[in-house]
Amino acid sequence: MTELIRFDQVSYRYPGGQDVLGDVSFSIAQGEMVYVTGPSGAGKSTLLRLIAALCRAQRGQIVVMGQNLSVLKPRRVPAFRQHIGLVFQNFNLLADRTVFDNVALPLVVRGYAYADIARRTRAALDALGLLRYEKSLPLTLSGGEQQRVGIARAIVTKPALILADEPTGNLDPKMAMDVMRGFARFNEAGVTVMIATHAIDLIEAVPKRIIHLERGHISDRLPTAASRLGETHGVR
Amino acid sequence: MAFAEAGLERPGFFARFAQEHLRVFFFSLGKLRQTPVAAALTALVIGIALALPAALYVLTRNVETVGYSWRESLQISLFLKDSVSAERGAALAHEIGARQDVAKTQYISRDQSLTDFKAQSGFGDALGILDENPLPAVIAVTPARSVGKAGVQELDAELGRLPEVDIAKLDQKWLERLYALLDIARRAVGMIAVLLGLAVMVVIGNTVRLDIEARRDEIEVMKLIGAPDSFIRRPFLYAGFWHGLFGGILAWLLVTIGVHALSGPAATLAASYGSDFRLSGLPAADGFSLIAAGIVLGWAAAYVTVGRRLALIEPR
Numbered sequence: 274m275t276e277l278i279r280f281d282q283v284s285y286r287y288p289g290g291q292d293v294l295g296d297v298s299f300s301i302a303q304g305e306m307v308y309v310t311g312p313s314g315a316g317k318s319t320l321l322r323l324i325a326a327l328c329r330a331q332r333g334q335i336v337v338m339g340q341n342l343s344v345l346k347p348r349r350v351p352a353f354r355q356h357i358g359l360v361f362q363n364f365n366l367l368a369d370r371t372v373f374d375n376v377a378l379p380l381v382v383r384g385y386a387y388a389d390i391a392r393r394t395r396a397a398l399d400a401l402g403l404l405r406y407e408k409s410l411p412l413t414l415s416g417g418e419q420q421r422v423g424i425a426r427a428i429v430t431k432p433a434l435i436l437a438d439e440p441t442g443n444l445d446p447k448m449a450m451d452v453m454r455g456f457a458r459f460n461e462a463g464v465t466v467m468i469a470t471h472a473i474d475l476i477e478a479v480p481k482r483i484i485h486l487e488r489g490h491i492s493d494r495l496p497t498a499a500s501r502l503g504e505t506h507g508v509r
Numbered sequence: 510m511a512f513a514e515a516g517l518e519r520p521g522f523f524a525r526f527a528q529e530h531l532r533v534f535f536f537s538l539g540k541l542r543q544t545p546v547a548a549a550l551t552a553l554v555i556g557i558a559l560a561l562p563a564a565l566y567v568l569t570r571n572v573e574t575v576g577y578s579w580r581e582s583l584q585i586s587l588f589l590k591d592s593v594s595a596e597r598g599a600a601l602a603h604e605i606g607a608r609q610d611v612a613k614t615q616y617i618s619r620d621q622s623l624t625d626f627k628a629q630s631g632f633g634d635a636l637g638i639l640d641e642n643p644l645p646a647v648i649a650v651t652p653a654r655s656v657g658k659a660g661v662q663e664l665d666a667e668l669g670r671l672p673e674v675d676i677a678k679l680d681q682k683w684l685e686r687l688y689a690l691l692d693i694a695r696r697a698v699g700m701i702a703v704l705l706g707l708a709v710m711v712v713i714g715n716t717v718r719l720d721i722e723a724r725r726d727e728i729e730v731m732k733l734i735g736a737p738d739s740f741i742r743r744p745f746l747y748a749g750f751w752h753g754l755f756g757g758i759l760a761w762l763l764v765t766i767g768v769h770a771l772s773g774p775a776a777t778l779a780a781s782y783g784s785d786f787r788l789s790g791l792p793a794a795d796g797f798s799l800i801a802a803g804i805v806l807g808w809a810a811a812y813v814t815v816g817r818r819l820a821l822i823e824p825r
Contacts, residue, residue, distance in 0.1 A: 327823075348737075351732070351735045351736060351738075352737070354732075354733070355734070356735075359733050359734070366730075367730060378734060379734045379735070381532070382736045384528070385519055386520050386528075387528065426734070
Protein backbone atom coordinates (compact mmCIF):
# COMPACT_ATOMS: atom_id res chain seq x y z
CA MET A 274 0.00 0.00 0.00
CA THR A 275 1.14 3.59 -0.64
CA GLU A 276 2.71 5.25 2.36
CA LEU A 277 0.86 8.43 3.33
CA ILE A 278 2.64 9.45 6.53
CA ARG A 279 6.12 8.62 7.75
CA PHE A 280 7.81 9.72 10.99
CA ASP A 281 11.56 9.08 11.26
CA GLN A 282 12.97 9.61 14.76
CA VAL A 283 10.95 12.76 15.24
CA SER A 284 11.47 14.85 18.35
CA TYR A 285 9.60 17.97 19.32
CA ARG A 286 10.10 20.35 22.20
CA TYR A 287 7.94 23.34 23.09
CA PRO A 288 9.87 26.58 22.58
CA GLY A 289 11.76 27.03 25.84
CA GLY A 290 9.93 24.10 27.37
CA GLN A 291 10.15 20.39 27.87
CA ASP A 292 10.34 17.54 25.36
CA VAL A 293 6.89 16.55 24.06
CA LEU A 294 7.88 13.86 21.57
CA GLY A 295 11.14 11.94 21.49
CA ASP A 296 12.45 9.74 18.67
CA VAL A 297 9.00 8.85 17.36
CA SER A 298 8.99 6.68 14.24
CA PHE A 299 6.02 5.12 12.48
CA SER A 300 4.43 4.84 9.07
CA ILE A 301 0.79 5.02 7.99
CA ALA A 302 -0.42 3.69 4.66
CA GLN A 303 -3.02 5.34 2.49
CA GLY A 304 -6.52 4.21 3.45
CA GLU A 305 -5.63 3.26 7.04
CA MET A 306 -7.55 4.36 10.12
CA VAL A 307 -5.33 4.86 13.15
CA TYR A 308 -6.01 5.83 16.73
CA VAL A 309 -3.40 7.79 18.62
CA THR A 310 -3.92 6.99 22.26
CA GLY A 311 -2.24 7.85 25.52
CA PRO A 312 -2.80 9.78 28.71
CA SER A 313 -3.08 13.57 28.82
CA GLY A 314 0.26 15.18 27.99
CA ALA A 315 1.52 12.09 26.15
CA GLY A 316 1.93 14.13 22.93
CA LYS A 317 -1.15 12.99 20.96
CA SER A 318 -2.23 16.49 19.89
CA THR A 319 1.35 17.53 19.15
CA LEU A 320 1.74 14.53 16.88
CA LEU A 321 -1.34 15.57 14.88
CA ARG A 322 -0.17 19.20 14.83
CA LEU A 323 3.16 18.12 13.39
CA ILE A 324 1.39 16.20 10.62
CA ALA A 325 -0.77 19.24 9.82
CA ALA A 326 2.34 21.47 9.73
CA LEU A 327 0.98 23.52 12.61
CA CYS A 328 4.38 23.22 14.23
CA ARG A 329 7.78 22.00 13.06
CA ALA A 330 9.84 19.18 14.56
CA GLN A 331 13.29 20.11 15.83
CA ARG A 332 14.73 16.71 14.94
CA GLY A 333 13.84 13.87 12.60
CA GLN A 334 11.91 13.81 9.38
CA ILE A 335 8.16 13.89 8.69
CA VAL A 336 6.85 13.05 5.24
CA VAL A 337 3.13 13.51 4.62
CA MET A 338 1.58 12.79 1.23
CA GLY A 339 5.05 12.83 -0.31
CA GLN A 340 5.87 16.23 1.17
CA ASN A 341 8.88 16.47 3.46
CA LEU A 342 7.61 18.86 6.13
CA SER A 343 11.11 19.66 7.39
CA VAL A 344 11.81 21.58 4.18
CA LEU A 345 8.29 22.85 3.50
CA LYS A 346 8.48 26.61 3.01
CA PRO A 347 6.10 28.62 5.26
CA ARG A 348 4.35 30.12 2.23
CA ARG A 349 3.57 26.60 0.98
CA VAL A 350 1.99 25.51 4.27
CA PRO A 351 -1.56 26.81 3.52
CA ALA A 352 -1.70 24.95 0.19
CA PHE A 353 -0.47 21.79 1.95
CA ARG A 354 -3.01 22.18 4.74
CA GLN A 355 -5.86 22.55 2.25
CA HIS A 356 -5.54 18.85 1.55
CA ILE A 357 -6.03 17.77 5.15
CA GLY A 358 -9.38 17.67 6.95
CA LEU A 359 -8.98 18.81 10.55
CA VAL A 360 -11.52 18.06 13.31
CA PHE A 361 -11.20 19.49 16.81
CA GLN A 362 -12.61 18.81 20.25
CA ASN A 363 -13.88 22.39 20.52
CA PHE A 364 -15.32 22.31 16.97
CA ASN A 365 -13.60 25.59 15.87
CA LEU A 366 -16.67 26.85 14.02
CA LEU A 367 -17.25 30.48 13.09
CA ALA A 368 -20.09 31.59 15.34
CA ASP A 369 -21.30 34.42 13.09
CA ARG A 370 -21.54 32.30 9.93
CA THR A 371 -24.29 29.86 9.09
CA VAL A 372 -23.71 26.12 9.09
CA PHE A 373 -23.64 26.25 5.30
CA ASP A 374 -21.01 29.02 5.27
CA ASN A 375 -18.86 27.16 7.81
CA VAL A 376 -18.86 23.98 5.79
CA ALA A 377 -18.38 25.80 2.48
CA LEU A 378 -15.37 27.76 3.75
CA PRO A 379 -12.60 25.35 2.61
CA LEU A 380 -14.12 25.31 -0.88
CA VAL A 381 -14.35 29.12 -0.94
CA VAL A 382 -10.69 29.29 0.09
CA ARG A 383 -9.79 27.06 -2.83
CA GLY A 384 -11.73 29.27 -5.23
CA TYR A 385 -14.24 26.82 -6.69
CA ALA A 386 -17.24 28.02 -8.68
CA TYR A 387 -20.19 28.98 -6.46
CA ALA A 388 -22.52 26.44 -8.04
CA ASP A 389 -20.04 23.66 -7.26
CA ILE A 390 -19.48 24.97 -3.76
CA ALA A 391 -23.22 24.94 -3.06
CA ARG A 392 -23.65 21.45 -4.48
CA ARG A 393 -20.66 19.95 -2.66
CA THR A 394 -21.51 21.68 0.62
CA ARG A 395 -25.10 20.44 0.59
CA ALA A 396 -23.86 16.94 -0.21
CA ALA A 397 -21.54 17.05 2.82
CA LEU A 398 -24.30 18.40 5.04
CA ASP A 399 -26.67 15.73 3.76
CA ALA A 400 -24.13 12.98 4.44
CA LEU A 401 -24.01 14.05 8.08
CA GLY A 402 -27.76 14.67 8.44
CA LEU A 403 -27.34 18.43 8.77
CA LEU A 404 -29.06 19.73 5.66
CA ARG A 405 -32.01 21.09 7.60
CA TYR A 406 -29.63 23.23 9.68
CA GLU A 407 -27.82 24.83 6.75
CA LYS A 408 -29.15 28.30 7.55
CA SER A 409 -28.71 27.97 11.32
CA LEU A 410 -25.90 29.48 13.32
CA PRO A 411 -23.62 26.91 14.99
CA LEU A 412 -24.38 28.03 18.52
CA THR A 413 -28.05 27.13 18.06
CA LEU A 414 -27.06 23.47 17.58
CA SER A 415 -26.21 20.79 20.14
CA GLY A 416 -22.60 19.78 20.79
CA GLY A 417 -22.97 16.64 18.66
CA GLU A 418 -24.48 18.59 15.80
CA GLN A 419 -21.72 21.18 15.99
CA GLN A 420 -19.12 18.44 15.85
CA ARG A 421 -20.86 16.99 12.80
CA VAL A 422 -20.66 20.46 11.21
CA GLY A 423 -16.92 20.41 11.96
CA ILE A 424 -16.62 16.99 10.35
CA ALA A 425 -18.65 18.12 7.33
CA ARG A 426 -16.20 21.01 6.92
CA ALA A 427 -13.29 18.57 7.16
CA ILE A 428 -14.65 16.21 4.50
CA VAL A 429 -16.19 18.72 2.11
CA THR A 430 -13.00 18.92 0.04
CA LYS A 431 -12.74 15.13 0.03
CA PRO A 432 -9.28 15.22 1.60
CA ALA A 433 -6.85 12.34 1.42
CA LEU A 434 -6.29 12.58 5.16
CA ILE A 435 -8.50 13.45 8.13
CA LEU A 436 -6.88 14.35 11.44
CA ALA A 437 -9.22 14.44 14.43
CA ASP A 438 -8.02 15.66 17.82
CA GLU A 439 -10.26 14.32 20.62
CA PRO A 440 -13.32 14.69 18.39
CA THR A 441 -15.63 13.09 20.95
CA GLY A 442 -14.26 14.89 23.99
CA ASN A 443 -17.27 17.19 24.34
CA LEU A 444 -19.95 14.71 23.32
CA ASP A 445 -22.22 12.34 25.20
CA PRO A 446 -21.57 8.58 24.67
CA LYS A 447 -24.25 8.07 22.01
CA MET A 448 -23.16 11.09 19.95
CA ALA A 449 -19.53 10.09 20.41
CA MET A 450 -20.29 6.64 19.01
CA ASP A 451 -22.11 8.15 16.02
CA VAL A 452 -19.16 10.40 15.28
CA MET A 453 -16.67 7.53 15.52
CA ARG A 454 -18.76 5.35 13.19
CA GLY A 455 -18.87 8.32 10.80
CA PHE A 456 -15.08 8.37 10.68
CA ALA A 457 -15.09 4.63 10.02
CA ARG A 458 -17.44 5.19 7.08
CA PHE A 459 -15.12 7.80 5.56
CA ASN A 460 -12.24 5.41 6.06
CA GLU A 461 -14.15 2.68 4.24
CA ALA A 462 -14.55 5.18 1.38
CA GLY A 463 -10.75 5.32 1.13
CA VAL A 464 -9.87 8.32 3.31
CA THR A 465 -6.95 7.91 5.70
CA VAL A 466 -8.13 8.83 9.20
CA MET A 467 -6.04 9.54 12.26
CA ILE A 468 -7.82 10.15 15.55
CA ALA A 469 -6.20 11.26 18.78
CA THR A 470 -8.36 10.00 21.62
CA HIS A 471 -8.29 8.49 25.09
CA ALA A 472 -11.80 7.08 24.76
CA ILE A 473 -10.90 3.39 24.93
CA ASP A 474 -14.54 2.30 24.88
CA LEU A 475 -15.03 3.94 21.50
CA ILE A 476 -11.87 2.35 20.15
CA GLU A 477 -13.24 -0.97 21.29
CA ALA A 478 -16.48 -0.34 19.45
CA VAL A 479 -14.74 0.62 16.22
CA PRO A 480 -11.47 -1.33 16.38
CA LYS A 481 -8.55 -0.11 14.22
CA ARG A 482 -4.77 0.19 14.43
CA ILE A 483 -3.42 2.01 17.50
CA ILE A 484 -0.36 4.17 18.08
CA HIS A 485 0.00 4.47 21.83
CA LEU A 486 2.09 7.28 23.30
CA GLU A 487 3.54 7.45 26.81
CA ARG A 488 5.46 10.59 27.77
CA GLY A 489 6.24 11.41 24.16
CA HIS A 490 7.40 7.96 23.14
CA ILE A 491 5.59 5.18 21.32
CA SER A 492 4.79 2.42 23.77
CA ASP A 493 3.66 -1.18 23.40
CA ARG A 494 2.05 -1.13 26.83
CA LEU A 495 -1.58 -0.45 25.96
CA PRO A 496 -4.33 0.15 28.49
CA THR A 497 -6.11 -3.08 29.41
CA ALA A 498 -9.07 -2.78 27.06
CA ALA A 499 -6.99 -1.54 24.17
CA SER A 500 -4.36 -4.22 24.55
CA ARG A 501 -6.79 -6.85 23.25
CA LEU A 502 -7.33 -4.70 20.18
CA GLY A 503 -3.62 -4.18 19.81
CA GLU A 504 -3.18 -7.91 19.44
CA THR A 505 -5.69 -8.09 16.59
CA HIS A 506 -5.18 -4.72 14.84
CA GLY A 507 -1.56 -3.92 15.59
CA VAL A 508 0.27 -1.45 17.73
CA ARG A 509 2.70 1.14 16.23
CA MET B 510 0.00 14.56 -3.87
CA ALA B 511 -3.19 13.04 -5.19
CA PHE B 512 -6.36 14.73 -4.14
CA ALA B 513 -9.96 14.03 -4.91
CA GLU B 514 -11.36 17.02 -6.76
CA ALA B 515 -13.70 15.12 -9.04
CA GLY B 516 -16.85 17.02 -9.88
CA LEU B 517 -15.43 20.36 -8.79
CA GLU B 518 -14.68 23.04 -11.31
CA ARG B 519 -12.06 25.67 -10.62
CA PRO B 520 -12.73 28.78 -12.69
CA GLY B 521 -9.90 30.46 -14.57
CA PHE B 522 -7.63 32.93 -12.82
CA PHE B 523 -9.57 36.06 -13.76
CA ALA B 524 -12.96 34.52 -13.05
CA ARG B 525 -11.68 33.32 -9.67
CA PHE B 526 -10.17 36.75 -9.00
CA ALA B 527 -13.43 38.51 -9.85
CA GLN B 528 -15.54 36.01 -7.88
CA GLU B 529 -13.39 36.31 -4.77
CA HIS B 530 -13.09 40.10 -4.87
CA LEU B 531 -16.81 40.51 -5.47
CA ARG B 532 -17.52 38.22 -2.50
CA VAL B 533 -15.19 40.12 -0.19
CA PHE B 534 -16.42 43.48 -1.52
CA PHE B 535 -19.93 42.78 -0.25
CA PHE B 536 -18.83 40.71 2.76
CA SER B 537 -16.68 43.56 4.12
CA LEU B 538 -19.49 46.05 3.49
CA GLY B 539 -21.84 43.74 5.39
CA LYS B 540 -19.37 43.62 8.29
CA LEU B 541 -19.41 47.43 8.47
CA ARG B 542 -23.19 47.39 8.48
CA GLN B 543 -23.11 45.21 11.57
CA THR B 544 -21.43 48.07 13.48
CA PRO B 545 -22.94 51.18 11.87
CA VAL B 546 -22.16 53.60 14.72
CA ALA B 547 -18.48 52.62 14.94
CA ALA B 548 -18.19 52.73 11.14
CA ALA B 549 -19.84 56.16 11.00
CA LEU B 550 -17.57 57.55 13.72
CA THR B 551 -14.48 56.24 11.95
CA ALA B 552 -15.66 57.78 8.67
CA LEU B 553 -16.32 61.07 10.49
CA VAL B 554 -12.82 61.19 11.99
CA ILE B 555 -11.27 60.39 8.61
CA GLY B 556 -13.59 62.87 6.90
CA ILE B 557 -12.59 65.71 9.24
CA ALA B 558 -8.89 64.84 8.91
CA LEU B 559 -9.13 64.89 5.11
CA ALA B 560 -11.42 67.93 5.03
CA LEU B 561 -8.93 70.19 6.82
CA PRO B 562 -6.19 70.18 4.15
CA ALA B 563 -8.86 70.11 1.45
CA ALA B 564 -10.47 73.25 2.92
CA LEU B 565 -7.09 75.01 3.07
CA TYR B 566 -6.48 74.00 -0.51
CA VAL B 567 -9.82 75.52 -1.53
CA LEU B 568 -8.91 78.68 0.37
CA THR B 569 -5.56 79.09 -1.41
CA ARG B 570 -7.24 78.46 -4.76
CA ASN B 571 -9.72 81.23 -4.09
CA VAL B 572 -7.05 83.65 -2.89
CA GLU B 573 -5.08 82.80 -6.02
CA THR B 574 -8.11 83.66 -8.13
CA VAL B 575 -8.40 87.00 -6.37
CA GLY B 576 -4.68 87.55 -6.96
CA TYR B 577 -5.05 86.86 -10.66
CA SER B 578 -7.94 89.31 -10.95
CA TRP B 579 -5.81 91.95 -9.23
CA ARG B 580 -2.95 91.00 -11.50
CA GLU B 581 -4.97 92.40 -14.40
CA SER B 582 -4.85 95.85 -12.80
CA LEU B 583 -1.05 95.71 -12.71
CA GLN B 584 0.41 98.60 -14.74
CA ILE B 585 3.77 100.05 -15.64
CA SER B 586 3.73 103.85 -15.50
CA LEU B 587 6.15 105.48 -17.96
CA PHE B 588 6.80 109.09 -16.96
CA LEU B 589 7.93 110.86 -20.12
CA LYS B 590 10.59 113.55 -20.27
CA ASP B 591 9.29 117.14 -20.47
CA SER B 592 10.93 117.52 -23.88
CA VAL B 593 8.73 114.82 -25.43
CA SER B 594 5.90 116.38 -27.39
CA ALA B 595 2.27 115.27 -26.98
CA GLU B 596 2.29 113.88 -30.54
CA ARG B 597 5.45 111.87 -29.92
CA GLY B 598 4.06 110.65 -26.62
CA ALA B 599 0.85 109.42 -28.25
CA ALA B 600 2.85 107.78 -31.05
CA LEU B 601 5.10 106.07 -28.51
CA ALA B 602 2.07 104.75 -26.65
CA HIS B 603 0.80 103.33 -29.92
CA GLU B 604 4.19 101.68 -30.65
CA ILE B 605 4.39 100.14 -27.21
CA GLY B 606 0.77 98.96 -27.47
CA ALA B 607 1.67 96.99 -30.62
CA ARG B 608 4.11 94.76 -28.67
CA GLN B 609 3.04 91.15 -28.01
CA ASP B 610 3.84 91.37 -24.31
CA VAL B 611 1.60 94.38 -23.87
CA ALA B 612 -2.17 94.18 -23.58
CA LYS B 613 -2.93 97.87 -23.89
CA THR B 614 -1.52 101.35 -23.39
CA GLN B 615 -3.04 104.65 -22.48
CA TYR B 616 -1.36 107.97 -23.13
CA ILE B 617 -2.14 110.65 -20.55
CA SER B 618 -0.87 114.07 -21.67
CA ARG B 619 0.53 116.63 -19.24
CA ASP B 620 -2.68 118.68 -19.54
CA GLN B 621 -4.82 115.62 -18.95
CA SER B 622 -2.71 114.74 -15.92
CA LEU B 623 -3.20 118.20 -14.51
CA THR B 624 -6.94 118.10 -15.09
CA ASP B 625 -7.24 114.70 -13.49
CA PHE B 626 -5.09 115.72 -10.55
CA LYS B 627 -7.12 118.86 -9.96
CA ALA B 628 -10.35 116.89 -10.05
CA GLN B 629 -9.18 114.06 -7.80
CA SER B 630 -6.76 115.70 -5.36
CA GLY B 631 -8.64 118.80 -4.27
CA PHE B 632 -5.44 120.86 -4.67
CA GLY B 633 -6.66 122.51 -7.86
CA ASP B 634 -6.38 126.06 -6.48
CA ALA B 635 -2.86 125.45 -5.17
CA LEU B 636 -1.70 124.25 -8.58
CA GLY B 637 -3.18 127.35 -10.14
CA ILE B 638 -0.51 129.56 -8.57
CA LEU B 639 2.32 127.64 -10.28
CA ASP B 640 3.77 129.15 -13.46
CA GLU B 641 3.80 125.96 -15.38
CA ASN B 642 2.34 122.45 -15.23
CA PRO B 643 4.65 120.39 -13.01
CA LEU B 644 3.10 117.04 -13.98
CA PRO B 645 4.73 114.87 -16.68
CA ALA B 646 2.94 113.05 -19.46
CA VAL B 647 2.43 109.37 -18.66
CA ILE B 648 1.95 106.21 -20.66
CA ALA B 649 0.09 103.56 -18.63
CA VAL B 650 1.17 100.14 -19.91
CA THR B 651 -0.84 97.01 -19.05
CA PRO B 652 1.23 93.85 -19.64
CA ALA B 653 -0.36 90.94 -21.49
CA ARG B 654 -1.91 88.19 -19.24
CA SER B 655 0.49 85.64 -20.61
CA VAL B 656 3.51 87.54 -19.33
CA GLY B 657 4.84 86.17 -16.06
CA LYS B 658 6.36 87.96 -13.13
CA ALA B 659 9.86 87.93 -14.63
CA GLY B 660 8.51 89.05 -18.01
CA VAL B 661 6.80 92.06 -16.46
CA GLN B 662 10.03 93.06 -14.73
CA GLU B 663 11.92 92.68 -18.00
CA LEU B 664 9.32 94.79 -19.82
CA ASP B 665 9.58 97.45 -17.11
CA ALA B 666 13.38 97.59 -17.47
CA GLU B 667 13.23 97.63 -21.26
CA LEU B 668 10.68 100.42 -21.43
CA GLY B 669 12.65 102.37 -18.82
CA ARG B 670 15.60 102.50 -21.22
CA LEU B 671 13.60 104.23 -23.97
CA PRO B 672 15.06 107.71 -24.66
CA GLU B 673 11.65 109.38 -24.22
CA VAL B 674 11.12 107.81 -20.81
CA ASP B 675 12.29 109.60 -17.70
CA ILE B 676 11.15 107.05 -15.10
CA ALA B 677 9.45 103.65 -15.45
CA LYS B 678 7.57 102.64 -12.31
CA LEU B 679 6.23 99.19 -11.58
CA ASP B 680 4.53 98.78 -8.22
CA GLN B 681 4.19 95.07 -7.71
CA LYS B 682 5.64 94.65 -4.27
CA TRP B 683 2.20 93.94 -2.84
CA LEU B 684 1.64 91.32 -5.53
CA GLU B 685 4.97 89.68 -4.77
CA ARG B 686 4.04 89.56 -1.11
CA LEU B 687 0.69 88.00 -1.96
CA TYR B 688 2.36 85.34 -4.12
CA ALA B 689 4.90 84.67 -1.37
CA LEU B 690 2.10 84.23 1.14
CA LEU B 691 0.28 81.92 -1.28
CA ASP B 692 3.43 79.90 -1.71
CA ILE B 693 3.75 79.54 2.06
CA ALA B 694 0.07 78.60 2.26
CA ARG B 695 0.49 76.00 -0.48
CA ARG B 696 3.46 74.42 1.31
CA ALA B 697 1.56 74.52 4.59
CA VAL B 698 -1.36 72.74 2.92
CA GLY B 699 1.06 70.08 1.67
CA MET B 700 2.59 69.59 5.11
CA ILE B 701 -0.78 69.51 6.85
CA ALA B 702 -2.05 67.06 4.22
CA VAL B 703 0.90 64.74 4.88
CA LEU B 704 0.47 64.93 8.66
CA LEU B 705 -3.29 64.43 8.55
CA GLY B 706 -2.82 61.68 5.97
CA LEU B 707 -0.62 59.91 8.50
CA ALA B 708 -3.30 60.52 11.13
CA VAL B 709 -5.88 58.95 8.81
CA MET B 710 -3.59 55.93 8.39
CA VAL B 711 -3.21 55.62 12.16
CA VAL B 712 -6.98 55.83 12.68
CA ILE B 713 -7.72 53.24 9.99
CA GLY B 714 -4.82 51.05 11.11
CA ASN B 715 -6.10 51.08 14.65
CA THR B 716 -9.65 50.30 13.54
CA VAL B 717 -8.40 47.39 11.47
CA ARG B 718 -6.18 46.20 14.33
CA LEU B 719 -9.18 46.10 16.68
CA ASP B 720 -11.14 44.29 13.99
CA ILE B 721 -8.34 41.70 13.66
CA GLU B 722 -8.28 41.15 17.44
CA ALA B 723 -12.07 40.75 17.48
CA ARG B 724 -11.81 38.16 14.72
CA ARG B 725 -8.74 36.37 16.02
CA ASP B 726 -10.57 33.04 16.39
CA GLU B 727 -11.86 33.33 12.85
CA ILE B 728 -8.34 33.98 11.55
CA GLU B 729 -7.06 30.93 13.41
CA VAL B 730 -9.78 28.76 11.87
CA MET B 731 -8.96 30.17 8.44
CA LYS B 732 -5.31 29.24 8.91
CA LEU B 733 -6.30 25.76 10.09
CA ILE B 734 -8.26 25.05 6.93
CA GLY B 735 -5.36 26.26 4.78
CA ALA B 736 -6.43 29.77 3.87
CA PRO B 737 -3.42 31.69 2.54
CA ASP B 738 -2.57 35.06 4.07
CA SER B 739 -3.82 36.82 0.95
CA PHE B 740 -7.28 35.28 1.50
CA ILE B 741 -7.32 36.20 5.21
CA ARG B 742 -5.97 39.69 4.55
CA ARG B 743 -8.48 40.58 1.83
CA PRO B 744 -11.56 41.43 3.97
CA PHE B 745 -9.44 43.73 6.13
CA LEU B 746 -8.03 45.48 3.07
CA TYR B 747 -11.55 46.03 1.84
CA ALA B 748 -12.50 47.35 5.29
CA GLY B 749 -9.68 49.89 4.88
CA PHE B 750 -11.01 50.65 1.41
CA TRP B 751 -14.52 51.32 2.74
CA HIS B 752 -13.28 53.46 5.64
CA GLY B 753 -11.19 55.54 3.22
CA LEU B 754 -14.00 55.81 0.68
CA PHE B 755 -16.60 56.94 3.21
CA GLY B 756 -14.08 59.28 4.86
CA GLY B 757 -13.20 60.81 1.49
CA ILE B 758 -16.84 61.32 0.52
CA LEU B 759 -17.54 62.89 3.90
CA ALA B 760 -14.52 65.19 3.56
CA TRP B 761 -15.76 66.41 0.17
CA LEU B 762 -19.21 66.92 1.65
CA LEU B 763 -17.81 68.91 4.60
CA VAL B 764 -15.75 71.16 2.31
CA THR B 765 -18.75 71.72 0.04
CA ILE B 766 -20.96 72.62 3.01
CA GLY B 767 -18.25 74.97 4.32
CA VAL B 768 -17.87 76.73 0.95
CA HIS B 769 -21.63 77.01 0.63
CA ALA B 770 -21.87 78.55 4.10
CA LEU B 771 -19.13 81.11 3.34
CA SER B 772 -20.04 81.96 -0.26
CA GLY B 773 -22.72 84.51 0.72
CA PRO B 774 -20.54 86.62 3.06
CA ALA B 775 -17.58 86.32 0.64
CA ALA B 776 -19.70 87.63 -2.26
CA THR B 777 -20.92 90.50 -0.09
CA LEU B 778 -17.34 91.41 0.87
CA ALA B 779 -16.21 91.22 -2.78
CA ALA B 780 -19.14 93.38 -3.89
CA SER B 781 -18.12 96.05 -1.38
CA TYR B 782 -14.80 96.29 -3.30
CA GLY B 783 -16.65 96.41 -6.61
CA SER B 784 -15.67 92.87 -7.51
CA ASP B 785 -17.94 90.11 -8.79
CA PHE B 786 -15.71 87.46 -7.17
CA ARG B 787 -17.52 84.27 -6.12
CA LEU B 788 -16.08 81.69 -3.71
CA SER B 789 -15.53 78.44 -5.61
CA GLY B 790 -15.64 74.98 -4.03
CA LEU B 791 -13.60 71.84 -4.70
CA PRO B 792 -13.69 71.05 -8.46
CA ALA B 793 -15.03 67.58 -9.31
CA ALA B 794 -11.57 66.32 -10.34
CA ASP B 795 -10.07 67.43 -7.02
CA GLY B 796 -13.06 65.99 -5.14
CA PHE B 797 -12.52 62.61 -6.73
CA SER B 798 -8.80 62.92 -5.98
CA LEU B 799 -9.73 63.50 -2.33
CA ILE B 800 -11.82 60.31 -2.31
CA ALA B 801 -9.04 58.43 -4.09
CA ALA B 802 -6.57 59.69 -1.48
CA GLY B 803 -8.89 58.39 1.26
CA ILE B 804 -9.11 54.99 -0.43
CA VAL B 805 -5.35 54.72 -0.96
CA LEU B 806 -4.63 55.74 2.65
CA GLY B 807 -7.26 53.30 3.96
CA TRP B 808 -5.99 50.44 1.87
CA ALA B 809 -2.34 51.14 2.70
CA ALA B 810 -3.04 51.46 6.44
CA ALA B 811 -4.96 48.18 6.42
CA TYR B 812 -2.22 46.46 4.41
CA VAL B 813 0.52 47.48 6.81
CA THR B 814 -1.54 46.62 9.90
CA VAL B 815 -2.82 43.27 8.67
CA GLY B 816 0.61 42.25 7.41
CA ARG B 817 2.11 42.79 10.85
CA ARG B 818 -0.74 41.29 12.87
CA LEU B 819 -1.35 38.19 10.74
CA ALA B 820 2.20 37.01 11.23
CA LEU B 821 1.59 37.04 15.00
CA ILE B 822 -1.53 34.89 14.87
CA GLU B 823 -1.00 31.16 14.66
CA PRO B 824 -3.58 28.43 15.34
CA ARG B 825 -3.41 27.22 18.93
